[in-house]
Amino acid sequence: MALFAEVAVEAARALDRQTYSYAVPDGLDVVPGHRVTVPFGRRNTYGFVVSLGTDDPGVEVKQILEAGPDPLLLPHQVELARLVADHYWVPLIECVRAMLPPRVRAGASTGSGPSSRQKRHSRLLELALGPARHEPAPPLKPEQSAALEVIGANAETLLHGVIASGKTEVYLAAAQKALSDGLRVLLLVPEISLTPQLVERVRARLAAPIAILQSQLTELERAQQWWRVRRGEAMVVLGSRSAVFAPIPKLGLIVLDEEGSAAYKQDRTPRYETGWVARRLAEVSGARLVAGSATPSVATYHEAATGQMALAKMQKRVHGEDARVELVDMRDEVTSGNMQPLSFRLLKAVDRTLENEEQAILYLNRRGLSTYVMCRECGRSVQCLGCSVSLVQHAEIDGLVCHYCGYSRPMQQSCPYCGSRHIRGLGMGTQRLESTVKKLWPRARVLRLDSDVARGPDAYFDIWEAFRERRADILVGTQLVTRGLDLPAVTCVGVVDADLPLHFPDYRSAENTFSLVVQVAGRAGRDGRPARVVVQTSNPEHYSLRCAATGDYEGFYAAELPSRKAFHFPPFAALAVLTRTDADDARAASDAREAADSIASGPGAARQGVEFRRGPDHMKLRTIAERKKDVLAALESHHDLWVATADAKGQPHLIAASSWWDGSFIVVTTRVESRTAHNLAETGLAKLGHGTPADVILIDAELETSTPVGQADDKLAGGFSRAAGWDPREVGDDWAFYRLRPRRVQAYRGYEEIEGRDVMKGGRWLA
Numbered sequence: 098m099a100l101f102a103e104v105a106v107e108a109a110r111a112l113d114r115q116t117y118s119y120a121v122p123d124g125l126d127v128v129p130g131h132r133v134t135v136p137f138g139r140r141n142t143y144g145f146v147v148s149l150g151t152d153d154p155g156v157e158v159k160q161i162l163e164a165g166p167d168p169l170l171l172p173h174q175v176e177l178a179r180l181v182a183d184h185y186w187v188p189l190i191e192c193v194r195a196m197l198p199p200r201v202r203a204g205a206s207t208g209s210g211p212s213s214r215q216k217r218h219s220r221l222l223e224l225a226l227g228p229a230r231h232e233p234a235p236p237l238k239p240e241q242s243a244a245l246e247v248i249g250a251n252a253e254t255l256l257h258g259v260i261a262s263g264k265t266e267v268y269l270a271a272a273q274k275a276l277s278d279g280l281r282v283l284l285l286v287p288e289i290s291l292t293p294q295l296v297e298r299v300r301a302r303l304a305a306p307i308a309i310l311q312s313q314l315t316e317l318e319r320a321q322q323w324w325r326v327r328r329g330e331a332m333v334v335l336g337s338r339s340a341v342f343a344p345i346p347k348l349g350l351i352v353l354d355e356e357g358s359a360a361y362k363q364d365r366t367p368r369y370e371t372g373w374v375a376r377r378l379a380e381v382s383g384a385r386l387v388a389g390s391a392t393p394s395v396a397t398y399h400e401a402a403t404g405q406m407a408l409a410k411m412q413k414r415v416h417g418e419d420a421r422v423e424l425v426d427m428r429d430e431v432t433s434g435n436m437q438p439l440s441f442r443l444l445k446a447v448d449r450t451l452e453n454e455e456q457a458i459l460y461l462n463r464r465g466l467s468t469y470v471m472c473r474e475c476g477r478s479v480q481c482l483g484c485s486v487s488l489v490q491h492a493e494i495d496g497l498v499c500h501y502c503g504y505s506r507p508m509q510q511s512c513p514y515c516g517s518r519h520i521r522g523l524g525m526g527t528q529r530l531e532s533t534v535k536k537l538w539p540r541a542r543v544l545r546l547d548s549d550v551a552r553g554p555d556a557y558f559d560i561w562e563a564f565r566e567r568r569a570d571i572l573v574g575t576q577l578v579t580r581g582l583d584l585p586a587v588t589c590v591g592v593v594d595a596d597l598p599l600h601f602p603d604y605r606s607a608e609n610t611f612s613l614v615v616q617v618a619g620r621a622g623r624d625g626r627p628a629r630v631v632v633q634t635s636n637p638e639h640y641s642l643r644c645a646a647t648g649d650y651e652g653f654y655a656a657e658l659p660s661r662k663a664f665h666f667p668p669f670a671a672l673a674v675l676t677r678t679d680a681d682d683a684r685a686a687s688d689a690r691e692a693a694d695s696i697a698s699g700p701g702a703a704r705q706g707v708e709f710r711r712g713p714d715h716m717k718l719r720t721i722a723e724r725k726k727d728v729l730a731a732l733e734s735h736h737d738l739w740v741a742t743a744d745a746k747g748q749p750h751l752i753a754a755s756s757w758w759d760g761s762f763i764v765v766t767t768r769v770e771s772r773t774a775h776n777l778a779e780t781g782l783a784k785l786g787h788g789t790p791a792d793v794i795l796i797d798a799e800l801e802t803s804t805p806v807g808q809a810d811d812k813l814a815g816g817f818s819r820a821a822g823w824d825p826r827e828v829g830d831d832w833a834f835y836r837l838r839p840r841r842v843q844a845y846r847g848y849e850e851i852e853g854r855d856v857m858k859g860g861r862w863l864a
Contacts, residue, residue, distance in 0.1 A: 098151050102127060102161060104135055105190040108142035115182070115189045116147060118154040119161045129175045130168030132204065133161045143204060145193050147175050165204070169327070170196060171344050173381040180377045186675075187367040195367055196342040200320040209324050219318060220555045221293060225309050225335075229300035234270065241267050244409035248387050249274065251407035253379065255356070255397060256389035258411030259648060260419075260619030264389045265295070267411075268352045269302045271387060276305055276332055280349020280384075284335045285371060287358035288577055293558050295354075296335060303333060310336035310343055313557060338363055338371040341378060348384040351375050357394035357612065360576070372397070391619065392612035392650060394605075395657055396668040420590070420621040420628035422614075422646040424637040438525050438533065443591045443631040450589040451541055451570060455626070457589035458572045459530065460579060460617045462597055464547050465489035466529050467522025470497060472512035474519050475741075475751050479509050482793075482846075490522040491549070514786070515741050515749045530593060531573045538571065546574035579617040585624035590617055595634040595642060604666040607641040611653050614645035682792060722864040724844040725856045728794055731787055732758035736821045739786035740765055742776035750776055756785075757820040762801055762836040764817050766825045769805065769833050777803070783837055792846050798837035806832045 100121040109117065119135055121127055131146045136159045146168075170178075170193070178192040194202060218226070237245065240258075244267050248254045258264045272282040286295060299307055308322045308331035325331045327344040334343050338361050353361075353375050361371035372388065379386040388397060401408035425440045435441055450457045469487035470479045478487040481499035488497035490508065498505045511518045525533075531545045544560055551557045557577075564572050567586055572578060598609040614632055622628030634642055644653035662669050675692060679685035719727070738756045743749045750772045757764045763785060767773045777783060777800050785796040804813060806826045813834055818824035825832040842857035844850075856863055 104144040106144035130170030240411040247409040253406040255401040262411040263415040275349035287360035305332035307333040310340040353388040356388035399668040455588040461593040465526035468524030474517035475515040541570040544569040588628040592632040611641040741784040755821040795843040797841040801836040
């Protein structure tokens with residue numbers, strides 16, 4: 098009987114079809130999960146078998162050419178890939194790719210065994226694979242024992258425990274039970290920075306080989322660790338969000354530590370939320386799931402509170418004491434004359450900490466030196482050419498970087514919009530905070546922990562180890578410092594700007610604010626020494642901050658839930674983000690709006706908004722002739738321009754004005770007594786701008802004539818009114834028409850098109 102295979106084909110990633118049918122030749126042994134070589138079009142490529150059957154597909158099919166010796170994916174992984182693909186509307190092949198390291202996916206043999214070229218391991222792997230100092234398990238407290246019983250009796254459990262209540266000990270006890278039953282364990286953490294400390298505790302407590310899967314490993318190390326997991330050599334797998342796709346046979350327990358962390362969301366294809374995938378993994382593998390946190394997401398806690406999953410609570414600390422949390426109103430600091438980013442009370446708290454030879458953590462969830470660069474003349478910030486966000490100044494490159502798409506450029510010396518040299522970086526990121534701290538406490542040893550300094554495979558480990566061993570006094574960092582770190586000498590924590598997440602346009606802004614403040618506050622007072630937390634805010638009355646100051650999760654949950662219900666936000670609705678990409682911005686925008694309106698018209702659906710972002714992957718370089726065509730089309734179809742002028746002393750002025758392109762001149766109108774009119778009379782020069790930062794048209798023009806509206810003939814006044822849609826003659830006699838002759842025209846879309854951006858020079862078109 099003929100056998101047919103459905104194959105997710107690598108070469109078909111950009112196509113709409115999920116799988117393709119192939120015939121399995123006699124003598125070829127394949128099962129779902131096998132990597133196979135197949136003909137596709139005029140070439141051969143590879144793919145992965147996702148199902149087998151004897152039903153004839155009804156079309157002529159080609160045969161599989163060859164297959165690997167063993168399936169790479171386990172049966173439950175193939176099922177999980179289908180669930181993720183269906184839920185997140187992503188091609189099945191992308192989900193399969195996420196389950197395999199690049200070297201394994203491409204069929205290379207490297208990583209399946211030791212490498213003669215490998216000189217050293219990452220320090221994290223040395224910690225995981227080296228000698229371990231075993232420690233006996235401490236006796237569990239009554240709350241911990243009760244939580245362990247709940248976990249053992251239920252398929253899914255939310256473990257809600259206050260800071261330092263001993264959640265990790267419960268995880269380890271549950272893991273030991275699974276190991277004693279011959280099952281394997283998956284431990285997931287949201288931040289890579291949490292991995293070293295957890296590795297130490299797992300090695301000390303569980304007499305079982307472990308594997309590490311996270312993005313900071315080299316490609317070879319990731320392949321080696323993946324193979325150890327696939328062959329069943331590792332009994333415990335520890336990693337960040339991508340480890341949820343690990344090929345773990347006989348999986349018995351999944352631990353999702355710090356449930357609700359934003360770091361569990363993957364924002365690259367395939368996009369997914371690790372908590373959702375972990376629950377599906379538990380379903381298809383039969384493993385138990387434990388999601389633990391002191392600040393669980395509102396949606397997850399609501400599920401537990403309404404009986405959709407089990408709930409275990411631990412409300413008492415097992416060591417240390419709660420730090421005293423103080424909300425500092427920064428509006429009072431300004432009134433008292435303090436213009437520094439650090440309040441007087443935070444300065445005193447750090448002073449006292451350093452005098453006592455203890456450690457402090459200062460938290461600011463913004464990277465970079467300055468969060469934006471702004472012109473003091475026209476008030477505009479320097480923005481990314483592809484995204485609707487301001488560029489962030491970074492000291493290490495002496496330039497500006499977009500934190501969305503990675504676009505970078507040198508630091509501006511003059512304003513790109515009006516030409517003014519009065520341009521400067523504003524706002525504070527962790528780099529500027531680090532510099533400020535070093536100036537305030539010159540004798541203190543200062544470390545910074547954010548994704549800019551922690552790029553290498555050992556960077557997180559080195560910073561964490563240095564601070565743990567007290568080779569530094571103050572740690573400045575982003576959210577990497579907020580969760581899970583157990584550092585006994587930390588007795589002072591400062592939240593430099595608690596309002597950042599609170600004002601973010603996200604329905605979870607209050608939840609994120611509460612969570613971050615509670616988590617970072619929990620880094621202080623771990624060993625019982627008196628500790629202090631200073632939270633700087635301009636909204637001390639907000640319920641998320643008031644509840645965070647007292648560690649009152651129940652109070653926050655009760656205050657947050659009514660607004661979620663009123664506005665139909667999770668847990669009372671499900672939200673989806675759909676992305677439409679196209680080389681043509683207008684087409685992408687039109688299609689996105691049409692799709693949003695269509696979806697919103699369905700039962701139970703509502704449109705929340707449409708956001709447009711353009712990235713370098715969608716850039717197509719145009720010829721000069723194409724740019725000229727686009728410029729003329731824009732001038733003929735759009736009748737609003739930015740008009741920048743300057744007086745004889747160089748003082749700039751910018752307005753938005755209606756315009757008309759008559760085929761040779763650009764005609765604008767403004768009041769005769771306006772600054773623009775006076776500047777044109779003095780210099781006769783103007784700079785015109787059209788489009789967005791992603792589609793720029795800049796025109797240097799000189800004044801040809803100026804005509805009061807009362808003296809304009811019908812050709813001039815009528816042509817303008819028909820194009821612009823209004824007649825200045827009906828407004829008043831104090832207006833005039835200004836005919837501007839283009840002398841230079843520049844057109845570019847993105848940084849890649851800046852070179853060769855001139856379309857006209859000296860009043861002559863270049864094409």
